[in-house]
Amino acid sequence: MRWDPSRYAAFADDRGRPFHDLVAQVAWSADTREAPRRVVDLGCGPGALTATLAARWRSSRVVGIDSSAEMLASAGADPALADLPNLSFELGAIEDWTPGPTDDVVVTNAALQWVPSHVALLPRWLDAMPSGSWFAMQVPGNFGSPSHALMRSIGASGPWAPALDGVLRSDPVLDPAGYLGIMLDAGFVARAWETTYAQLLPGEDPVLDWVRGTGLRPALAALDAADPSGALTAEYVDRYRAALREAYQASAHGTVYPFRRVFAVGRKP
Structure with missing residues:
Protein backbone atom coordinates (compact mmCIF):
# COMPACT_ATOMS: atom_id res chain seq x y z
CA MET A 1 0.00 0.00 0.00
CA ARG A 2 1.74 3.15 -1.23
CA TRP A 3 1.50 6.64 0.27
CA ASP A 4 1.04 9.80 -1.80
CA PRO A 5 2.95 12.59 -0.01
CA SER A 6 1.37 15.35 -2.10
CA ARG A 7 -2.17 14.17 -1.32
CA TYR A 8 -1.32 13.78 2.37
CA ALA A 9 0.12 17.30 2.45
CA ALA A 10 -3.01 18.83 0.90
CA PHE A 11 -4.38 19.51 4.40
CA ALA A 12 -1.00 20.08 6.07
CA ASP A 13 -2.17 22.82 8.44
CA ASP A 14 -5.15 20.82 9.70
CA ARG A 15 -3.12 17.63 10.03
CA GLY A 16 -0.36 19.49 11.86
CA ARG A 17 -2.46 21.07 14.60
CA PRO A 18 -2.71 17.95 16.78
CA PHE A 19 1.05 17.36 16.46
CA HIS A 20 1.83 20.80 17.85
CA ASP A 21 -0.72 20.37 20.65
CA LEU A 22 0.91 17.04 21.49
CA VAL A 23 4.56 18.08 21.64
CA ALA A 24 3.68 21.22 23.60
CA GLN A 25 3.03 18.87 26.52
CA VAL A 26 6.57 17.47 26.46
CA ALA A 27 8.13 19.65 29.15
CA TRP A 28 11.66 18.33 28.84
CA SER A 29 13.76 18.64 31.97
CA ALA A 30 16.54 16.50 33.35
CA ASP A 31 18.99 17.03 36.17
CA THR A 32 22.09 16.20 34.16
CA ARG A 33 21.20 16.95 30.55
CA GLU A 34 20.25 20.29 29.00
CA ALA A 35 18.62 18.67 25.97
CA PRO A 36 17.38 15.22 24.97
CA ARG A 37 20.18 13.09 23.61
CA ARG A 38 18.01 11.56 20.89
CA VAL A 39 14.48 12.43 19.74
CA VAL A 40 12.55 9.87 17.67
CA ASP A 41 9.48 10.57 15.54
CA LEU A 42 7.77 7.24 14.81
CA GLY A 43 5.76 7.39 11.60
CA CYS A 44 7.25 10.73 10.57
CA GLY A 45 5.65 10.93 7.10
CA PRO A 46 7.14 13.62 4.84
CA GLY A 47 9.18 15.07 7.69
CA ALA A 48 7.96 18.66 7.95
CA LEU A 49 6.67 18.16 11.49
CA THR A 50 9.77 16.21 12.48
CA ALA A 51 11.77 19.25 11.43
CA THR A 52 10.05 21.31 14.13
CA LEU A 53 11.49 18.92 16.71
CA ALA A 54 14.97 19.40 15.26
CA ALA A 55 14.49 23.16 15.40
CA ARG A 56 13.31 22.98 19.02
CA TRP A 57 16.20 20.77 20.21
CA ARG A 58 19.10 21.83 18.01
CA SER A 59 21.73 20.05 20.10
CA SER A 60 19.79 16.78 20.01
CA ARG A 61 19.93 14.09 17.39
CA VAL A 62 16.45 13.95 15.83
CA VAL A 63 15.48 10.89 13.78
CA GLY A 64 12.29 10.39 11.78
CA ILE A 65 11.32 6.78 11.10
CA ASP A 66 8.73 5.74 8.53
CA SER A 67 7.86 2.60 6.57
CA SER A 68 7.00 4.55 3.39
CA ALA A 69 9.85 5.06 0.96
CA GLU A 70 7.67 7.62 -0.85
CA MET A 71 7.26 9.72 2.28
CA LEU A 72 10.98 9.62 3.08
CA ALA A 73 11.87 10.51 -0.51
CA SER A 74 9.67 13.58 -0.12
CA ALA A 75 11.51 14.46 3.10
CA GLY A 76 14.87 14.04 1.41
CA ALA A 77 13.85 16.34 -1.43
CA ASP A 78 12.71 19.17 0.86
CA PRO A 79 15.45 21.84 0.85
CA ALA A 80 14.15 23.33 4.11
CA LEU A 81 15.03 20.12 5.96
CA ALA A 82 18.60 20.19 4.67
CA ASP A 83 19.27 23.24 6.86
CA LEU A 84 18.92 21.12 10.01
CA PRO A 85 22.15 19.13 10.44
CA ASN A 86 20.80 17.32 13.52
CA LEU A 87 17.88 15.83 11.53
CA SER A 88 17.95 12.48 9.75
CA PHE A 89 15.48 9.88 8.51
CA GLU A 90 15.38 6.09 8.51
CA LEU A 91 13.24 3.61 6.61
CA GLY A 92 11.68 1.10 8.97
CA ALA A 93 8.46 -0.42 10.26
CA ILE A 94 7.14 0.86 13.57
CA GLU A 95 6.50 -2.66 14.82
CA ASP A 96 10.21 -3.50 14.31
CA TRP A 97 11.46 -0.50 16.30
CA THR A 98 12.87 -0.74 19.82
CA PRO A 99 13.84 2.24 22.02
CA GLY A 100 17.55 2.76 22.53
CA PRO A 101 19.28 3.83 25.77
CA THR A 102 19.57 7.46 24.58
CA ASP A 103 16.02 7.85 23.24
CA ASP A 104 14.99 10.59 25.66
CA VAL A 105 11.93 11.77 23.70
CA VAL A 106 9.73 9.60 21.50
CA VAL A 107 6.84 11.15 19.56
CA THR A 108 4.36 9.29 17.40
CA ASN A 109 1.67 11.31 15.68
CA ALA A 110 -1.24 9.75 13.74
CA ALA A 111 0.70 6.55 13.08
CA LEU A 112 -0.10 3.87 15.64
CA GLN A 113 -3.60 3.30 14.25
CA TRP A 114 -1.84 1.60 11.30
CA VAL A 115 -0.11 -0.87 13.63
CA PRO A 116 -2.59 -3.51 14.88
CA SER A 117 -0.09 -4.71 17.50
CA HIS A 118 0.64 -1.28 19.00
CA VAL A 119 -1.31 -1.88 22.23
CA ALA A 120 0.93 -4.89 22.94
CA LEU A 121 4.07 -3.02 21.86
CA LEU A 122 3.54 0.05 24.06
CA PRO A 123 4.37 -1.61 27.43
CA ARG A 124 7.59 -3.06 25.98
CA TRP A 125 8.63 0.29 24.53
CA LEU A 126 7.91 2.14 27.76
CA ASP A 127 9.83 -0.41 29.80
CA ALA A 128 12.89 -0.06 27.52
CA MET A 129 13.03 3.74 27.61
CA PRO A 130 15.64 5.44 29.80
CA SER A 131 14.89 7.19 33.09
CA GLY A 132 13.68 10.76 32.63
CA SER A 133 12.45 10.11 29.09
CA TRP A 134 9.17 11.24 27.55
CA PHE A 135 6.72 9.34 25.37
CA ALA A 136 4.05 11.32 23.48
CA MET A 137 1.43 9.78 21.21
CA GLN A 138 -1.62 10.89 19.27
CA VAL A 139 -4.02 8.81 17.19
CA PRO A 140 -7.25 9.64 15.35
CA GLY A 141 -10.33 8.63 17.30
CA ASN A 142 -12.95 9.17 14.62
CA PHE A 143 -13.50 5.60 13.47
CA LEU A 180 -3.40 6.33 30.25
CA GLY A 181 -3.66 2.95 31.97
CA ILE A 182 -0.84 1.52 29.87
CA MET A 183 1.45 4.44 30.75
CA LEU A 184 0.60 4.34 34.45
CA ASP A 185 1.15 0.58 34.60
CA ALA A 186 4.59 1.18 33.10
CA GLY A 187 5.43 3.59 35.94
CA PHE A 188 5.14 6.78 33.91
CA VAL A 189 3.74 10.03 35.23
CA ALA A 190 1.13 10.52 32.53
CA ARG A 191 -1.89 12.36 31.25
CA ALA A 192 -4.34 11.55 28.46
CA TRP A 193 -7.14 13.46 26.80
CA GLU A 194 -9.14 13.84 23.63
CA THR A 195 -9.89 16.82 21.41
CA THR A 196 -12.39 17.19 18.60
CA TYR A 197 -11.21 19.71 16.03
CA ALA A 198 -13.92 21.39 13.98
CA GLN A 199 -11.94 21.54 10.76
CA LEU A 200 -13.31 23.80 8.04
CA LEU A 201 -12.49 22.16 4.71
CA PRO A 202 -12.83 23.81 1.29
CA GLY A 203 -13.83 22.26 -2.01
CA GLU A 204 -16.66 20.28 -3.53
CA ASP A 205 -15.89 16.95 -1.84
CA PRO A 206 -13.45 17.89 0.92
CA VAL A 207 -14.15 15.00 3.28
CA LEU A 208 -13.55 12.53 0.46
CA ASP A 209 -10.34 14.37 -0.42
CA TRP A 210 -9.29 14.22 3.24
CA VAL A 211 -9.79 10.48 3.69
CA ARG A 212 -8.24 9.67 0.30
CA GLY A 213 -4.92 10.73 1.83
CA THR A 214 -5.30 8.54 4.93
CA GLY A 215 -8.13 6.24 6.03
CA LEU A 216 -9.50 5.35 2.59
CA ARG A 217 -6.13 4.19 1.28
CA PRO A 218 -6.45 0.51 2.29
CA ALA A 219 -9.83 0.24 0.57
CA LEU A 220 -8.59 1.86 -2.62
CA ALA A 221 -5.53 -0.39 -2.69
CA ALA A 222 -7.66 -3.51 -2.22
CA LEU A 223 -10.13 -2.48 -4.93
CA ASP A 224 -7.39 -1.61 -7.41
CA ALA A 225 -5.82 -5.02 -6.81
CA ALA A 226 -9.15 -6.81 -7.29
CA ASP A 227 -10.03 -4.90 -10.49
CA PRO A 228 -7.05 -3.23 -12.20
CA SER A 229 -9.43 -1.61 -14.71
CA GLY A 230 -10.52 0.80 -11.97
CA ALA A 231 -14.24 0.28 -12.61
CA LEU A 232 -14.90 -1.28 -9.21
CA THR A 233 -12.98 1.46 -7.45
CA ALA A 234 -14.88 4.18 -9.32
CA GLU A 235 -18.25 2.64 -8.50
CA TYR A 236 -17.44 2.35 -4.81
CA VAL A 237 -16.05 5.90 -4.61
CA ASP A 238 -19.14 7.33 -6.37
CA ARG A 239 -21.44 5.65 -3.84
CA TYR A 240 -19.27 6.78 -0.94
CA ARG A 241 -19.02 10.34 -2.30
CA ALA A 242 -22.81 10.68 -2.45
CA ALA A 243 -23.15 9.45 1.14
CA LEU A 244 -20.50 11.87 2.37
CA ARG A 245 -22.23 14.82 0.71
CA GLU A 246 -25.39 13.90 2.60
CA ALA A 247 -23.58 13.42 5.92
CA TYR A 248 -21.42 16.55 5.71
CA GLN A 249 -23.45 19.45 4.37
CA ALA A 250 -21.47 22.31 2.88
CA SER A 251 -22.15 25.86 4.05
CA ALA A 252 -21.20 29.24 2.65
CA HIS A 253 -17.99 28.98 4.67
CA GLY A 254 -17.03 25.45 3.66
CA THR A 255 -17.62 21.99 5.12
CA VAL A 256 -17.13 21.40 8.83
CA TYR A 257 -15.42 18.09 9.54
CA PRO A 258 -15.38 17.18 13.25
CA PHE A 259 -12.17 15.24 13.83
CA ARG A 260 -11.61 13.55 17.20
CA ARG A 261 -8.05 12.89 18.33
CA VAL A 262 -6.77 10.86 21.29
CA PHE A 263 -3.60 11.98 23.10
CA ALA A 264 -1.37 10.51 25.81
CA VAL A 265 1.89 11.91 27.16
CA GLY A 266 4.07 10.58 29.95
CA ARG A 267 7.48 10.93 31.62
CA LYS A 268 9.45 8.06 33.10
CA PRO A 269 10.73 9.03 36.57
Whole structure:
Protein backbone atom coordinates (compact mmCIF):
# COMPACT_ATOMS: atom_id res chain seq x y z
CA MET A 1 0.00 0.00 0.00
CA ARG A 2 1.74 3.15 -1.23
CA TRP A 3 1.50 6.64 0.27
CA ASP A 4 1.04 9.80 -1.80
CA PRO A 5 2.95 12.59 -0.01
CA SER A 6 1.37 15.35 -2.10
CA ARG A 7 -2.17 14.17 -1.32
CA TYR A 8 -1.32 13.78 2.37
CA ALA A 9 0.12 17.30 2.45
CA ALA A 10 -3.01 18.83 0.90
CA PHE A 11 -4.38 19.51 4.40
CA ALA A 12 -1.00 20.08 6.07
CA ASP A 13 -2.17 22.82 8.44
CA ASP A 14 -5.15 20.82 9.70
CA ARG A 15 -3.12 17.63 10.03
CA GLY A 16 -0.36 19.49 11.86
CA ARG A 17 -2.46 21.07 14.60
CA PRO A 18 -2.71 17.95 16.78
CA PHE A 19 1.05 17.36 16.46
CA HIS A 20 1.83 20.80 17.85
CA ASP A 21 -0.72 20.37 20.65
CA LEU A 22 0.91 17.04 21.49
CA VAL A 23 4.56 18.08 21.64
CA ALA A 24 3.68 21.22 23.60
CA GLN A 25 3.03 18.87 26.52
CA VAL A 26 6.57 17.47 26.46
CA ALA A 27 8.13 19.65 29.15
CA TRP A 28 11.66 18.33 28.84
CA SER A 29 13.76 18.64 31.97
CA ALA A 30 16.54 16.50 33.35
CA ASP A 31 18.99 17.03 36.17
CA THR A 32 22.09 16.20 34.16
CA ARG A 33 21.20 16.95 30.55
CA GLU A 34 20.25 20.29 29.00
CA ALA A 35 18.62 18.67 25.97
CA PRO A 36 17.38 15.22 24.97
CA ARG A 37 20.18 13.09 23.61
CA ARG A 38 18.01 11.56 20.89
CA VAL A 39 14.48 12.43 19.74
CA VAL A 40 12.55 9.87 17.67
CA ASP A 41 9.48 10.57 15.54
CA LEU A 42 7.77 7.24 14.81
CA GLY A 43 5.76 7.39 11.60
CA CYS A 44 7.25 10.73 10.57
CA GLY A 45 5.65 10.93 7.10
CA PRO A 46 7.14 13.62 4.84
CA GLY A 47 9.18 15.07 7.69
CA ALA A 48 7.96 18.66 7.95
CA LEU A 49 6.67 18.16 11.49
CA THR A 50 9.77 16.21 12.48
CA ALA A 51 11.77 19.25 11.43
CA THR A 52 10.05 21.31 14.13
CA LEU A 53 11.49 18.92 16.71
CA ALA A 54 14.97 19.40 15.26
CA ALA A 55 14.49 23.16 15.40
CA ARG A 56 13.31 22.98 19.02
CA TRP A 57 16.20 20.77 20.21
CA ARG A 58 19.10 21.83 18.01
CA SER A 59 21.73 20.05 20.10
CA SER A 60 19.79 16.78 20.01
CA ARG A 61 19.93 14.09 17.39
CA VAL A 62 16.45 13.95 15.83
CA VAL A 63 15.48 10.89 13.78
CA GLY A 64 12.29 10.39 11.78
CA ILE A 65 11.32 6.78 11.10
CA ASP A 66 8.73 5.74 8.53
CA SER A 67 7.86 2.60 6.57
CA SER A 68 7.00 4.55 3.39
CA ALA A 69 9.85 5.06 0.96
CA GLU A 70 7.67 7.62 -0.85
CA MET A 71 7.26 9.72 2.28
CA LEU A 72 10.98 9.62 3.08
CA ALA A 73 11.87 10.51 -0.51
CA SER A 74 9.67 13.58 -0.12
CA ALA A 75 11.51 14.46 3.10
CA GLY A 76 14.87 14.04 1.41
CA ALA A 77 13.85 16.34 -1.43
CA ASP A 78 12.71 19.17 0.86
CA PRO A 79 15.45 21.84 0.85
CA ALA A 80 14.15 23.33 4.11
CA LEU A 81 15.03 20.12 5.96
CA ALA A 82 18.60 20.19 4.67
CA ASP A 83 19.27 23.24 6.86
CA LEU A 84 18.92 21.12 10.01
CA PRO A 85 22.15 19.13 10.44
CA ASN A 86 20.80 17.32 13.52
CA LEU A 87 17.88 15.83 11.53
CA SER A 88 17.95 12.48 9.75
CA PHE A 89 15.48 9.88 8.51
CA GLU A 90 15.38 6.09 8.51
CA LEU A 91 13.24 3.61 6.61
CA GLY A 92 11.68 1.10 8.97
CA ALA A 93 8.46 -0.42 10.26
CA ILE A 94 7.14 0.86 13.57
CA GLU A 95 6.50 -2.66 14.82
CA ASP A 96 10.21 -3.50 14.31
CA TRP A 97 11.46 -0.50 16.30
CA THR A 98 12.87 -0.74 19.82
CA PRO A 99 13.84 2.24 22.02
CA GLY A 100 17.55 2.76 22.53
CA PRO A 101 19.28 3.83 25.77
CA THR A 102 19.57 7.46 24.58
CA ASP A 103 16.02 7.85 23.24
CA ASP A 104 14.99 10.59 25.66
CA VAL A 105 11.93 11.77 23.70
CA VAL A 106 9.73 9.60 21.50
CA VAL A 107 6.84 11.15 19.56
CA THR A 108 4.36 9.29 17.40
CA ASN A 109 1.67 11.31 15.68
CA ALA A 110 -1.24 9.75 13.74
CA ALA A 111 0.70 6.55 13.08
CA LEU A 112 -0.10 3.87 15.64
CA GLN A 113 -3.60 3.30 14.25
CA TRP A 114 -1.84 1.60 11.30
CA VAL A 115 -0.11 -0.87 13.63
CA PRO A 116 -2.59 -3.51 14.88
CA SER A 117 -0.09 -4.71 17.50
CA HIS A 118 0.64 -1.28 19.00
CA VAL A 119 -1.31 -1.88 22.23
CA ALA A 120 0.93 -4.89 22.94
CA LEU A 121 4.07 -3.02 21.86
CA LEU A 122 3.54 0.05 24.06
CA PRO A 123 4.37 -1.61 27.43
CA ARG A 124 7.59 -3.06 25.98
CA TRP A 125 8.63 0.29 24.53
CA LEU A 126 7.91 2.14 27.76
CA ASP A 127 9.83 -0.41 29.80
CA ALA A 128 12.89 -0.06 27.52
CA MET A 129 13.03 3.74 27.61
CA PRO A 130 15.64 5.44 29.80
CA SER A 131 14.89 7.19 33.09
CA GLY A 132 13.68 10.76 32.63
CA SER A 133 12.45 10.11 29.09
CA TRP A 134 9.17 11.24 27.55
CA PHE A 135 6.72 9.34 25.37
CA ALA A 136 4.05 11.32 23.48
CA MET A 137 1.43 9.78 21.21
CA GLN A 138 -1.62 10.89 19.27
CA VAL A 139 -4.02 8.81 17.19
CA PRO A 140 -7.25 9.64 15.35
CA GLY A 141 -10.33 8.63 17.30
CA ASN A 142 -12.95 9.17 14.62
CA PHE A 143 -13.50 5.60 13.47
CA GLY A 144 -17.12 5.79 14.57
CA SER A 145 -17.76 9.06 12.73
CA PRO A 146 -19.86 9.14 9.51
CA SER A 147 -16.76 9.41 7.32
CA HIS A 148 -15.47 6.06 8.54
CA ALA A 149 -18.76 4.32 9.37
CA LEU A 150 -20.01 4.98 5.83
CA MET A 151 -16.72 3.78 4.41
CA ARG A 152 -17.26 0.43 6.12
CA SER A 153 -21.03 0.05 5.64
CA ILE A 154 -20.91 0.89 1.92
CA GLY A 155 -17.90 -1.37 1.57
CA ALA A 156 -19.89 -4.28 2.98
CA SER A 157 -22.98 -3.86 0.77
CA GLY A 158 -21.98 -3.82 -2.90
CA PRO A 159 -20.15 -5.78 -5.57
CA TRP A 160 -16.89 -4.64 -4.01
CA ALA A 161 -17.67 -6.34 -0.66
CA PRO A 162 -15.52 -9.47 -1.28
CA ALA A 163 -12.48 -7.32 -2.05
CA LEU A 164 -13.00 -5.19 1.07
CA ASP A 165 -13.76 -8.02 3.50
CA GLY A 166 -11.58 -7.48 6.57
CA VAL A 167 -9.77 -4.47 5.09
CA LEU A 168 -11.39 -1.62 7.08
CA ARG A 169 -11.08 -1.94 10.85
CA SER A 170 -13.64 -0.34 13.18
CA ASP A 171 -11.62 -0.30 16.42
CA PRO A 172 -7.91 0.25 15.74
CA VAL A 173 -7.31 2.53 18.77
CA LEU A 174 -8.15 2.79 22.47
CA ASP A 175 -9.87 5.65 24.27
CA PRO A 176 -7.78 8.07 26.39
CA ALA A 177 -8.29 6.00 29.55
CA GLY A 178 -6.90 2.93 27.81
CA TYR A 179 -3.63 4.61 26.88
CA LEU A 180 -3.40 6.33 30.25
CA GLY A 181 -3.66 2.95 31.97
CA ILE A 182 -0.84 1.52 29.87
CA MET A 183 1.45 4.44 30.75
CA LEU A 184 0.60 4.34 34.45
CA ASP A 185 1.15 0.58 34.60
CA ALA A 186 4.59 1.18 33.10
CA GLY A 187 5.43 3.59 35.94
CA PHE A 188 5.14 6.78 33.91
CA VAL A 189 3.74 10.03 35.23
CA ALA A 190 1.13 10.52 32.53
CA ARG A 191 -1.89 12.36 31.25
CA ALA A 192 -4.34 11.55 28.46
CA TRP A 193 -7.14 13.46 26.80
CA GLU A 194 -9.14 13.84 23.63
CA THR A 195 -9.89 16.82 21.41
CA THR A 196 -12.39 17.19 18.60
CA TYR A 197 -11.21 19.71 16.03
CA ALA A 198 -13.92 21.39 13.98
CA GLN A 199 -11.94 21.54 10.76
CA LEU A 200 -13.31 23.80 8.04
CA LEU A 201 -12.49 22.16 4.71
CA PRO A 202 -12.83 23.81 1.29
CA GLY A 203 -13.83 22.26 -2.01
CA GLU A 204 -16.66 20.28 -3.53
CA ASP A 205 -15.89 16.95 -1.84
CA PRO A 206 -13.45 17.89 0.92
CA VAL A 207 -14.15 15.00 3.28
CA LEU A 208 -13.55 12.53 0.46
CA ASP A 209 -10.34 14.37 -0.42
CA TRP A 210 -9.29 14.22 3.24
CA VAL A 211 -9.79 10.48 3.69
CA ARG A 212 -8.24 9.67 0.30
CA GLY A 213 -4.92 10.73 1.83
CA THR A 214 -5.30 8.54 4.93
CA GLY A 215 -8.13 6.24 6.03
CA LEU A 216 -9.50 5.35 2.59
CA ARG A 217 -6.13 4.19 1.28
CA PRO A 218 -6.45 0.51 2.29
CA ALA A 219 -9.83 0.24 0.57
CA LEU A 220 -8.59 1.86 -2.62
CA ALA A 221 -5.53 -0.39 -2.69
CA ALA A 222 -7.66 -3.51 -2.22
CA LEU A 223 -10.13 -2.48 -4.93
CA ASP A 224 -7.39 -1.61 -7.41
CA ALA A 225 -5.82 -5.02 -6.81
CA ALA A 226 -9.15 -6.81 -7.29
CA ASP A 227 -10.03 -4.90 -10.49
CA PRO A 228 -7.05 -3.23 -12.20
CA SER A 229 -9.43 -1.61 -14.71
CA GLY A 230 -10.52 0.80 -11.97
CA ALA A 231 -14.24 0.28 -12.61
CA LEU A 232 -14.90 -1.28 -9.21
CA THR A 233 -12.98 1.46 -7.45
CA ALA A 234 -14.88 4.18 -9.32
CA GLU A 235 -18.25 2.64 -8.50
CA TYR A 236 -17.44 2.35 -4.81
CA VAL A 237 -16.05 5.90 -4.61
CA ASP A 238 -19.14 7.33 -6.37
CA ARG A 239 -21.44 5.65 -3.84
CA TYR A 240 -19.27 6.78 -0.94
CA ARG A 241 -19.02 10.34 -2.30
CA ALA A 242 -22.81 10.68 -2.45
CA ALA A 243 -23.15 9.45 1.14
CA LEU A 244 -20.50 11.87 2.37
CA ARG A 245 -22.23 14.82 0.71
CA GLU A 246 -25.39 13.90 2.60
CA ALA A 247 -23.58 13.42 5.92
CA TYR A 248 -21.42 16.55 5.71
CA GLN A 249 -23.45 19.45 4.37
CA ALA A 250 -21.47 22.31 2.88
CA SER A 251 -22.15 25.86 4.05
CA ALA A 252 -21.20 29.24 2.65
CA HIS A 253 -17.99 28.98 4.67
CA GLY A 254 -17.03 25.45 3.66
CA THR A 255 -17.62 21.99 5.12
CA VAL A 256 -17.13 21.40 8.83
CA TYR A 257 -15.42 18.09 9.54
CA PRO A 258 -15.38 17.18 13.25
CA PHE A 259 -12.17 15.24 13.83
CA ARG A 260 -11.61 13.55 17.20
CA ARG A 261 -8.05 12.89 18.33
CA VAL A 262 -6.77 10.86 21.29
CA PHE A 263 -3.60 11.98 23.10
CA ALA A 264 -1.37 10.51 25.81
CA VAL A 265 1.89 11.91 27.16
CA GLY A 266 4.07 10.58 29.95
CA ARG A 267 7.48 10.93 31.62
CA LYS A 268 9.45 8.06 33.10
CA PRO A 269 10.73 9.03 36.57
